[in-house]
Amino acid sequence: MAEIKDPENTVIITLKDGDVVIALLPxxxxxxxxxxxxxxxxxxxDNVAFHRVIDGFMAQTGDVEHGNMESPAYNARRSGTGGSDLPDLPAEFSKLPHDRGTLGAARSMNPNSANSQFFINFKDNHFLNGQYTVYGRVISGMEHVDKIMRGEPPASPDRMIKVQVAADVQ
Structure with a gap:
């Protein structure tokens, strides 16, 4: 695991293959x-599915409204359409490029509609620059991200087993 320099601004996502450590960019x-x-x-x-995973592009997750359904009849048609019960966020565009391993805020056509969903870039996706907020970077465990089941939605989606702020991990 990578050295964590700022535990309050580091998130650990546990996947089936191991932990992914993300340095947030506050x-x-x-x-x-x-x-x-x-x-x-x-x-x-916790237990939210990766509902849109496109090979050579990115893995999207974070639909906390629909993405953590436990039943085998997981409603894939609706996953990806929801957010959280919190208000949408205004865009925070920057000069940071959408490089491999960066975390981007998923949103609708409205730039100020990001809420809980995010994606991790599998490769440099510079065509997204200036259009989607970059707010984190994988510092360890990208090999686990690369193993996430592909599909829109995947037939058997991988899930974020647990997501924790590093400062809270004992």
Whole structure:
């Protein structure tokens, strides 16, 4: 695991293959970083599916409204359409590029509609620059992200087993 320099602004996502450590970027996108920590601390991201995973592009998750259905009849048609019960966030665009391993805020066509969903870039996706908020970077465990089941939605989606702020891990 990578050295964690700022535990309060580091998130650990446990996947089936191992932990993914993400350094949040509160100096670049403070509202998005704060929202991720708030939802992680509330346990809202636990067991949420990766509902849109496109090979050579990105893995999207974070639909806390629909994405943590336990039943085998998991409603894939609705996953990806929801957020959280918190208000949407304003865009926090920056000059940071959407490089491999960066965390981007998923949203609708409205730039100010990001809420709880996010994606991790499998490769450099610079065509997204200036259009989606970058608010984190994988510092360890990208090999586990690379193993997430592909599909829109995947037939048997991988899930974020647990999401924690590093400062809260004993």
């Amino acid at each position: 100096e670049v996108a403070p509202k998005h970083a704060e929202r991720m920590k708030e939802l992680a601390r509330a346990g809202k991201y």
